[in-house]
Amino acid sequence: MSAVLRRIFLASLARRRLATALSLFAIALGVALGLAVQIIHSAALDEFGRGMHLLAGEADLQVIGPREGFDDAEYGRLAIRDEVADASPVLELDVRLPGRDRSLRIFGIDALRVAHVNPALMPLVAEAQRDERDLTVLRPDVLFASPAAQAELGVAPGGRLDVQAGAQVASLRIAGSVPGAGQGRALAVMDIAAAQALFGRLGRITRIDLRLKSGIDIEAARRALAAGLPAGVEVLTPQATEDQSAGLSRAYRVNLTMLAAIALVTGGFLVFSTQFLSVARRRQELAFLRALGLDRRALMRGLLVEGAVVGLAGGLLGIAVGHGVAALAFDVVGGDLGAGYFRGVAPALRFDPQASGAYLLLGVAAGLAGAWLPARDAQRMLPARALKSGDEAHMFRFRARPRIAAGCLGLAFVLCLLPPVGSIPVFGYLAVALILVGAVLVLPMLVRAAAHRWAGSRTVLWQLARARLAAAPGQAVVAGAGVVASVALAVAMAIMVASFRDSVDRWLTAVLPADLYVSAASQGTSGFFAPETLQRIAALPGVSRTMPVRFDTLRLDDRHLPVTLIARPLDGGSRLPLVGATAQVPTDEKPAWVSEAVVDLFAVRPGERLVLPLAGKPVAFRVAGVWRDYARQQGAVAIELDDYRAATGDLVANDVAVFLAEGASFNELAAAVRRLLGESTARIATPGEIRALSLAIFDRTFLVTYVMEAVAVLIGLFGVSTSFAALAIARRKEFGVLRHLGLTRREIGRLITLEGLLTAVAGTALGLVAGTAVALVLIEVVNRQSFHWSMDLHLPGVALLAFALIVIALAAFAARVSGYQAMRDSAVLAVREDW
Known part of the structure; x- marks a missing residue:
């Protein structure tokens, strides 16, 4: 394409x-949204991976057991x-850390x-903390904190740090650092023998x-x-361990990326609207270029270049904004966007080419x-016909394609x-895209049917607006495609989030039946209640009964x-939020209830045998039912x-649920x-507080989703605004004729508003x-396949x-504002080119 033609199209x-x-x-x-999600999670995953490599060191293999550990005799054997x-x-x-x-x-x-x-975990004793025999590392009351831990906790060598051990508080002296941790x-x-004892x-x-x-x-x-390892103890490569841990957040990352992609598709609808109306x-002008010798392919290339330039400029701006959004997200919600997958990881922003x-x-x-x-x-227009005024009207006569929509x-x-x-x-994502495409294809049929349905009104402006949409349903398609896509996305996310939140609320009610919950360490493994402590809690005045809970992996x-x-x-499972069918378990077998994620990941069903590795031994259970669990993906x-x-x-128990006696x-x-138990060794909460x-954590997790919903609606309103602005210019002759027939500028504005209202x-x-x-x-496909819960x-x-x-109100307002130019044009000037 020549430089002159490029200037013509880009101008x-x-x-x-x-x-x-x-x-x-x-x-x-x-x-920006898609790139920000990618940058945030790539940085978080890289930082997470570096941490995993740090912890693995030079190991070729890692023997890993449950959270509560396995027999240390395996170390000597291996x-x-x-x-x-x-x-x-x-x-x-x-x-x-109490307090x-x-x-x-x-x-x-x-x-x-x-x-x-x-070697990265090798402790370094501070010079002032060395004992005379240089055995500080082996002392049972010392701890070596990494530079990051010392900075976050405000401790230094020689200081002390309180830690929870069981239901007690122990004070450890900071004897040095772990410089390899960075x-x-x-x-x-700390010394492993000291940690085991403490x-x-x-x-x-x-x-x-x-x-x-x-x-x-x-x-x-x-x-x-x-x-030869005990049941429940596996040998993995460090890379496999990292992949398993990082894979837990994959579905969340993909879901956010797909939402950003849908926002990008909605932006494509807006480009379509503006380009379509620009061509109309x-x-x-384009027919004149064709008459001067411009061939069809060059015309199409020129118009495609216009779209590509808009996309390129938008992409460059989006890259800059995306990095800014990522930097803001690191400060506000962290590297996991509030979802909790990379808690404690502090990634740094960097450019990802x-x-x-x-x-x-x-x-x-x-x-x-x-x-x-x-x-x-x-490209397909006939120059001789297109040179005549009014030929652009046929562009808005979209042909209904019910078979394609149904397909x-x-x-x-x-x-x-x-x-x-x-x-x-x-x-599932492809199905979402097809539903949006099908909805846009249905739009002209819906507009035409609605226009005939609205035919009973006797108001002149109403009849003009109805007649316009009936004769040219493409106008509604051009102006409304972005509205359909953005509203559909926003409504879908609103329904999904509302359904999820409501289900989580009812699930919490089901799994929190007690009046009081006492936790030794809700997120840690160092706190627990010994049997005698459990008995003393049960014997307190006002306690009807207690329900100890033990957690492990x-x-x-x-x-x-x-x-x-x-x-x-x-x-018998009555205290679980069961879903689906249950199975009878013979009295000589032990029942187990599995979450929906276990059903999907391990292909077990009610009635089937399930072997659990308990205390290093395989113990057979029979699956009695499936329960809903939103806490453990x-x-x-x-x-x-x-x-x-x-x-x-x-x-022992990690938590204990307490039921109050009457009165x-x-x-x-x-x-x-x-x-x-002491003021700082246990957390006490009511079901309402939990x-x-x-739910506050839930809302923080879906904060990004809410932002994307708002962006989708904003893009849809942009589509209405730009579409009616371009339509007002393209229809200046039509409005000029209506002005000659007696309509005032204010009535032209109301007509445009009414058309925008009906389209919206x-x-x-x-x-x-x-x-x-x-x-x-x-709800039924994406979330179930991504997170394994219903x-x-x-x-x-x-x-x-x-x-x-x-x-609807904003769309009508946008149409009125965008059509303001049509109300200002002179009626004589608007029709003088008509021939």
Whole structure:
């Protein structure tokens, strides 16, 4: 294409500055949101990976057991294997810090072995803290904190740090640092024997890091070493451990990325609207270029270049905004966007050239996709006909395509029946896209049917608006496509989030039946209640009964993350939020209830046999039912507390639920518990407090979703504004004729407002229907395949109605403001070119 033609086409973008700016901004928003999500999670994953590499050190393999650990005799057995060059035992604990409302990861290490396998965890004794025999590392009352931990906790060598051990508080002296941990990891180390004694883990370890001899095949060694291990203890490579942990957040990242992609697609609709109307307004100009010798392909290339330039500019702006959004997110919600996957990870913002380049190409693609249909229509026009005034009217006579619309919706239904691809609901997202396409294809049929339905009105302006939409339903398609897409997205997310929140609220009610909950360490492994402590709590005045709860993690295989074991009195499962069918368990077998995630990940069903590794031994259970669990995405298994104690001999508990006797005072009982356990060693909460905190975390997690909903609606309103602005210019002759027939400028404005109102009503109504369909896909397909939990449909009717009315009102207002130019034009000048 010649430089002259490039200037001709690109100059049109400058002439319609508002429409170009809004289209550019819409694409920039989609690019910015998607890129920000990518940057945030890439940085968080990289930082998380560095932390995992730090903890693995030079280990070729890691022997990993449950949270409560396994017999440390396995260390001695593995250390003398022919394949092993060095072995280092580790006891990993999340230790609650009383009075600080946080926990600290403490590693119990063998200082004589850790330097050979994981030198990053080697402690360095501060010069002033050395004893005369230089055995400070082995002392039972000392702790070595990383530089990051010292800075966050405000402690230094020579200071003391209180930690919770069981239901007691122990004070440890900071004797030095862990320089290999660097500035980004808040952790501490201490002698493994001291950690076992202090935290009630005598004879237990949680991990063994192995460095193999030179020339040993890692996979062959992994299989050989795993053969003799206790049940529930697996041998994994450090990379496999990292992949399993990082994979937990994959579905959340993909969901946010897909939402950003839909916002980008909505921006593509806006480019389509502005380009389509630009082609309609410039139809005579383009026909004149054709008459002068411009061929069809060059015309199409020129119009596509316009769209590509808008996409390129929007992409560049989106890249800049995306990095700004990522920087803000790091400060406000953290590297996990509030979801809690990377708690404690502090990633740094950096430029990602690959992701930026990919999203820049997506922005250009959105601009090209939006310009393609208008360019194709311009390519097919006949110059002789297009040179005549009024020829652009046929562009708005969209032909209804009911078969294609029905095909899209039917294919969407079929795709919803397909399984995920690599735990990603690919076909579910394709179904969402097909529903949006089908809805847009249905829009001209809906507009035409509605126009005939509205024919009974006798108001002149109403009849003019109805006749315009009936004769040219394409006007509604051009102006309303963005409204349909954005409203559908916003409605779908509103229904999904409302359904999820309502289900979580009812789930919390079901799993919190007691009047008072006492937790030793809700997020840690260092706190627990001994049997005598449980008896003393049960004997307090005002206590009707207690329900101890024991938590652990179990590795059911080496391909998945460990599932959570919950042992508590269950009364045959009646205290669980069961879903689906249950199975009768023979009296001579032990019942177990699995969460929906376990059903999906491990393919177990009610009535089937389930072997759980308890205390290093395989114990057979029978699956009695499936229960809903929103707290543990990796899966959970609930068993009766008596069965757990019989299999393990473990009598301690992490939490205890307390039921008040009739007439007992909650405040008096809470005070009695505090006097018994101490002010800082246990957390006491009511079900209402736990529910409020959980729902607050829920709302913070979905903060990004709410922002994306607002962006989608904003883009849709941009579409209405730019569409009616361009339509007003393209229809200046029509308005001039109406002015000659007696309509005033104010009445022309009301006509435009009425057309915008009718278009918004049709688009919003269709968006509500399409959004409900998309919500069903999100609830029944995407969320189930991504997070492995179900939820009950909850329609926030009042909120949706209010939202629809606001969108319609804003769309009508946008049409009125955008059509202001049509009210200012001279009636004589508007029709003087008509011939």
